[in-house]
Amino acid sequence: MLIPVCPSYVVVDSPSLGKTKSDPLGQDSLFSARYGRIMTLAANITLAALVQQVLVGLSRTTILFIVASGLSLVLGVLRIPNVAHGSLYMTGAFVTYTVATLFGQSTLGFWLALIVAPLVVALLSFLVERGLFCHLYEREHMMLLLFTFAFSLVIGDMVKLIWGSDYRSLAAPLFLQGSFSISGFPFPRYNLFLLIIGPLVAAGLWFLTNKTKIGKIARAAAVDREMVGAIGINVSWVFAAVFVIGCYLAGLGGALVAPTQNITQGMDHAIIIEAFLIVIIGGLGNIWGALLGALIFGLTDSIGILIWPQFAIVFPYVAVVIVLLFRPKGLLKSTW
Amino acid sequence: MLRVESLKKSFDRFLAVDGATLEVAAGEVVAVIGPNGAGKTTLFNLITGQLAPTSGAIWFKEENIAGLPPHRVCRRGISRSYQVVNIFHRLTVFENVQVAVLSHRHKTFNILKPAKLMAVGETRQILDSVGLLDKAEMTSGALSHGDQKVLEIGIALGNRPELLILDEPTAGMSPEETAVTLRLMKRLSGELGLTILFCEHDMGMVFSIANQIMVMQHGGTIIQGPPDDVRNNQLVREAYLGGADECSV
Amino acid sequence: MFKALFGVKTAIVGMILLALLLLLPQFLPRFYVYLIALIFAIALLATSLNMVLGYGGMYQFHHAVFYGVGAYAFALFAVKSGLPLWIGYLIAPFCSAALGLVMGLITVRLNQLYFGMLQISLGSLVWAITYRWYSFTGGDDGIHGIPLPDLVGSSTGAYYFNLIVVVTCFVLMYMIVNSPFGRIFQGIRDNPERCRAVGVNVQKQQLAGQTIAAFFAGVAGTLFVTVEGSVFPDLMFWTLSLEILIMCLLGGWFIFLGPALGAAIIISLRTFVGIYTEYWTLILGIVLMLLIFFLPEGVLSLFLKKADPSGKREG
Numbered sequence: 001m002l003i004p005v006c007p008s009y010v011v012v013d014s015p016s017l018g019k020t021k022s023d024p025l026g027q028d029s030l031f032s033a034r035y036g037r038i039m040t041l042a043a044n045i046t047l048a049a050l051v052q053q054v055l056v057g058l059s060r061t062t063i064l065f066i067v068a069s070g071l072s073l074v075l076g077v078l079r080i081p082n083v084a085h086g087s088l089y090m091t092g093a094f095v096t097y098t099v100a101t102l103f104g105q106s107t108l109g110f111w112l113a114l115i116v117a118p119l120v121v122a123l124l125s126f127l128v129e130r131g132l133f134c135h136l137y138e139r140e141h142m143m144l145l146l147f148t149f150a151f152s153l154v155i156g157d158m159v160k161l162i163w164g165s166d167y168r169s170l171a172a173p174l175f176l177q178g179s180f181s182i183s184g185f186p187f188p189r190y191n192l193f194l195l196i197i198g199p200l201v202a203a204g205l206w207f208l209t210n211k212t213k214i215g216k217i218a219r220a221a222a223v224d225r226e227m228v229g230a231i232g233i234n235v236s237w238v239f240a241a242v243f244v245i246g247c248y249l250a251g252l253g254g255a256l257v258a259p260t261q262n263i264t265q266g267m268d269h270a271i272i273i274e275a276f277l278i279v280i281i282g283g284l285g286n287i288w289g290a291l292l293g294a295l296i297f298g299l300t301d302s303i304g305i306l307i308w309p310q311f312a313i314v315f316p317y318v319a320v321v322i323v324l325l326f327r328p329k330g331l332l333k334s335t336w
Numbered sequence: 337m338l339r340v341e342s343l344k345k346s347f348d349r350f351l352a353v354d355g356a357t358l359e360v361a362a363g364e365v366v367a368v369i370g371p372n373g374a375g376k377t378t379l380f381n382l383i384t385g386q387l388a389p390t391s392g393a394i395w396f397k398e399e400n401i402a403g404l405p406p407h408r409v410c411r412r413g414i415s416r417s418y419q420v421v422n423i424f425h426r427l428t429v430f431e432n433v434q435v436a437v438l439s440h441r442h443k444t445f446n447i448l449k450p451a452k453l454m455a456v457g458e459t460r461q462i463l464d465s466v467g468l469l470d471k472a473e474m475t476s477g478a479l480s481h482g483d484q485k486v487l488e489i490g491i492a493l494g495n496r497p498e499l500l501i502l503d504e505p506t507a508g509m510s511p512e513e514t515a516v517t518l519r520l521m522k523r524l525s526g527e528l529g530l531t532i533l534f535c536e537h538d539m540g541m542v543f544s545i546a547n548q549i550m551v552m553q554h555g556g557t558i559i560q561g562p563p564d565d566v567r568n569n570q571l572v573r574e575a576y577l578g579g580a581d582e583c584s585v
Numbered sequence: 586m587f588k589a590l591f592g593v594k595t596a597i598v599g600m601i602l603l604a605l606l607l608l609l610p611q612f613l614p615r616f617y618v619y620l621i622a623l624i625f626a627i628a629l630l631a632t633s634l635n636m637v638l639g640y641g642g643m644y645q646f647h648h649a650v651f652y653g654v655g656a657y658a659f660a661l662f663a664v665k666s667g668l669p670l671w672i673g674y675l676i677a678p679f680c681s682a683a684l685g686l687v688m689g690l691i692t693v694r695l696n697q698l699y700f701g702m703l704q705i706s707l708g709s710l711v712w713a714i715t716y717r718w719y720s721f722t723g724g725d726d727g728i729h730g731i732p733l734p735d736l737v738g739s740s741t742g743a744y745y746f747n748l749i750v751v752v753t754c755f756v757l758m759y760m761i762v763n764s765p766f767g768r769i770f771q772g773i774r775d776n777p778e779r780c781r782a783v784g785v786n787v788q789k790q791q792l793a794g795q796t797i798a799a800f801f802a803g804v805a806g807t808l809f810v811t812v813e814g815s816v817f818p819d820l821m822f823w824t825l826s827l828e829i830l831i832m833c834l835l836g837g838w839f840i841f842l843g844p845a846l847g848a849a850i851i852i853s854l855r856t857f858v859g860i861y862t863e864y865w866t867l868i869l870g871i872v873l874m875l876l877i878f879f880l881p882e883g884v885l886s887l888f889l890k891k892a893d894p895s896g897k898r899e900g
Binding site (some may be wrong): 386410418423438439440443444451452453491492494495 | 589
C-alpha cells in the first residue's frame with residue numbers, strides 16, 4: 001500500500017486496488033456496510049428496518065468495543081496509541097481462518113480458532129514487546145510511537161507474505177448460520193452471538209481491571225507510574241502485561257469478525273482509524289469510554305447506512321466532531 | 337497593584353487553595369512562605385492563568401483576571417518563572433529570551449523577516465543584566481542548573497513585566513548562586529522598580545529582601561505583613577516555624 | 586537580510602548544488618529525469634511536514650491529506666473548469682491550506698496525542714470521501730490524462746518547473762522557520778506551557794503553522810500531477826503520511842534539508858528495491874526499526890556531528 005507516490009507500482013503493490021479490481025465486495029468491507037448490505041436496498045426507512053439496523057449496529061459495536069478497549073488499555077498505561085493494533089486485528093482474523101480451515105471449518109474448528117487466534121496474536125506481541133519494544137521505554141515518546149508504526153508495516157507485509165494478497169472468507173459454524181426474522185427483515189444469528197459476546201467481554205474486562213492484582217496495578221500505573229515504580233513493582237513487566245492484553249483483545253476482535261466479512265489486506269487500516277475515533281470520543285485510556293464510543297460509532301454508522309449508503313462513513317465522523325466540540329477531552333474522564 | 341480575594345481551587349475533592357488572600361502594592365517585594373503543600377505554587381498558577389480558580393477574584397490593576405488564559409495574563413503585564421526549570425531547551429540562551437521579547441513586541445506572526453536581526457539589542461541587554469551574556473550562544477539545555485534558573489528569570493524579563501512572579505527562584509542552587517540571584521532580585525527591584533512576588537523556602541533570603549511576607553497554610557492565608565510582624569506573630573510560630581523560639585534569621 | 590539568513594558557506598554549497606541540478610537533465614536518461622522530478626515533489630512534501638513536526642513539535646500524522654487535496658484540486662480544475670491551467674497551480678495550494686485551517690480548528694485545541702490521532706482520523710475521512718465519490722473524484726480509479734501546460738508537458742520541462750518551484754518554496758520555508766514566527770514555533774515545540782506564559786497564543790500559532798504547512802504540501806501535490814499527469818486516492822492514504830514521516834526521521838528532523846534528503850533516499854530505495862521484491866513495506870518497516878534503535882537523529886545529523894564535533898545545535 002505504500003506506493004501512492006509512484007503509480008507505476010500501484011497495481012502490483014496496492015492491496016486496496018488489487019482487491020477492488022478482483023472483488024467488488026472487498027471495497028465495501030473496508031467501510032461500514034459490513035453487516036447491513038441487505039439494507040442498502042431498503043431506501044424507505046420503516047420502523048422494522050430501523051430496529052434491525054440498530055441491532056446490526058449493536059453487534060458491530062461489540063467488535064469495535066473489543067478492539068478499541070484493547071487500544072485504550074495500552075493508551076492509558078503506556079501512553080502510546082499502538083498503531084499496530086489494526087494489523088494485529090487483521091492477523092487475528094487470518095489466523096482464525098487458517099485454524100478453522102484446518103478443521104474443515106467445523107464447529108469445533110471455529111471454537112478452537114476463537115481460542116487459538118487471539119493467543120497467537122498475544123504471543124507475537126509478547127515476543128516483540130520483550131525483544132524490541134521494552135528497550136525503548138526510556139526514549140522519547142515519539143520513538144515509541146514510530147516503533148508501533150514500524151511494527152504495523154512489518155506485520156502488514158508478513159501477513160501478505162504468509163497468506164497472499166487474495167481475500168479469504170470463513171463461514172460461521174453451522175448453528176450460527178442463517179438468520180432470524182424481525183418483522184420480515186432478516187437478522188443473522190451470528191450477530192446475535194456477537195451481542196452476547198460483547199457484554200461478556202466487558203464484564204471480563206471489568207473483572208480484570210477491578211478485581212485482579214494486575215488490573216489494579218495497571219490502573220495505578222495509568223494514573224501515576226512513578227508511584228508504582230516506587231513501591232517496588234517492576235513497571236516494565238506491568239507495561240508488558242498490559243501491552244499483551246491489549247493486543248490479545250485486538251486478536252479477539254479479529255477472530256470474532258472473521259466469519260462476518262471478507263478477510264483482506266487493508267482491514268487493518270479501516271479498523272485502526274475507527275478505534276482511534278472511538279477512543280478519542282470515549283476519553284483516552286478509559287475502557288468504559290471505549291464502550292460508549294463504540295456504541296456511538298456503531299449506531300451512527302448503521303443508521304448512516306440507512307440514510308445515505310454511499311457516504312455512511314461520514315456519519316460517525318460528524319458525531320465525533322460534535323462530541324469534541326462540546327467535550328474536547330472525550331465523554332468520560334481520561335486517565336491522563 | 338495585585339489583590340487576591342478569597343481564592344479557592346479544588347482538584348476533585350481536594351482543596352489546594354482555600355480562601356487565600358494577598359495584596360501586592362506597586363514597587364514592593366512580597367514573599368509567600370509556608371510549608372510544603374501549603375498551596376503556594378497552585379496560588380501562583382492561579383494568578384498567571386495556568387489554572388482557573390474554582391471561586392474568588394484576582395484583581396490586577398483594577399481588572400479581574402481570574403480565569404484568563406496564561407497568554408492573556410502575560411499580556412497584561414505579569415511574567416513568571418517556574419520552580420522546576422521550564423525553558424526552551426533546544427534553543428540557545430539568546431533565543432530563549434528572544435522568544436519572550438518577540439512575543440512582547442507582537443511579532444509572533446511575522447513570517448518573513450529573519451529573527452536573527454530582530455530584538456537583538458533588547459535581548460542582549462536582558463542577558464547582560466542577568467549575567468548570561470557570555471553564554472548567549474550556548475544551547476540552553478547544556479547550561480548548569482543554576483544558570484538555567486537564572487535564564488528562567490531572563491525569559492520572564494523579556495516581556496517587560498510590571499509584576500514579576502518567581503516560584504522558588506533559588507531552588508537547588510549553591511550558596512554562591514543563591515547570593516548572585518538575591519543580588520539580581522534586589523537590583524531588579526531597586527533599579528528597574530519592578531514589583532516582585534516570590535515564594536521561597538530559604539528563610540534567610542526571604543527576610544533579607546521582602547518588604548511584605550504572606551504566610552500560607554492548608555491553602556489559606558494566615559497573615560500578611562512586614563517581616564517583623566510576621567516574625568513575631570504567634571499563629572505563624574505555631575503553624576509554620578514549629579514553635580521554635582527564633583527562626584534562623 | 587539575505588546574509589543574515591544564509592551563511593556564505595551555505596550559499597556557495599547551495600549554488601553549486603543548484604547548478605548541478607540544472608545541468609543534470611543534459612546527461613541523465615529520461616527515467617532518471619522523471620525520478621528526480623518526482624523526488625522534488627516528495628522532498629517538498631517532507632519538508633513541509635517537517636515545518637510542523639520538527640520545528641513545531643506537532644504530531645502531524647496525516648500530512649499526505651493536504652498533498653492529495655492539492656493534487657486533486659489541480660486535477661479537477663484542469664479537467665472540469667476549462668480555465669487556463671496555470672490558474673490551477675495557484676488555486677490548488679489554497680485549497681490545501683483551507684483544509685488545513687478547517688482541520689486545525691478542530692484539532693489544535695487538543696493535546697499532542699489527541700491531535701495526532703484525530704488528524705489521522707479526519708484525514709482518513711477525506712480519503713474515504715474521495716475514494717467513494719465516483720461521480721466527482723473518479724473514486725478509486727482516480728483521474729488520468731490530466732491536461733498540463735505545454736511548457737511542462739515533457740519530462741525535462743516538468744523537471745525544470747519542479748526544480749524552480751521547489752527551490753522557491755524551500756527559500757520561503759527557510760525564511761519562515763527562521764522568522765520570529767518560526768522561532769516562536771520552535772519555542773512551542775520545546776515547551777508549550779512556557780510559551781503561553783510569555784504571552785504566546787499557542788493554539789493560534791499552531792493553527793497558522795498547520796495552514797502554512799498544508800499550503801506547501803498542496804504545492805507539492807500540484808508538482809506530483811506535473812510529473813505523473815494523474816491522481817488517485819492513495820495520494821492521501823494514511824500510509825503515505827507514515828512514509829514521509831519516516832523520510833523526516835531518516836534525514837533528521839532538526840535540520841532544514843534533512844527531510845529532503847530522506848525523501849531522496851526513500852524514493853530511490855523504493856524504486857530500485859521495487860524491481861526485486863513486492864514487499865517494500867516490510868523493508869520500510871525494518872529500516873524504520875533500525876533507525877529508531879541506531880540513528881534516532883537521522884543520517885544528516887550524523888554527518889554534521891562528524892563535521893562539527895562541538896555540536897552546538899544538537900537535538
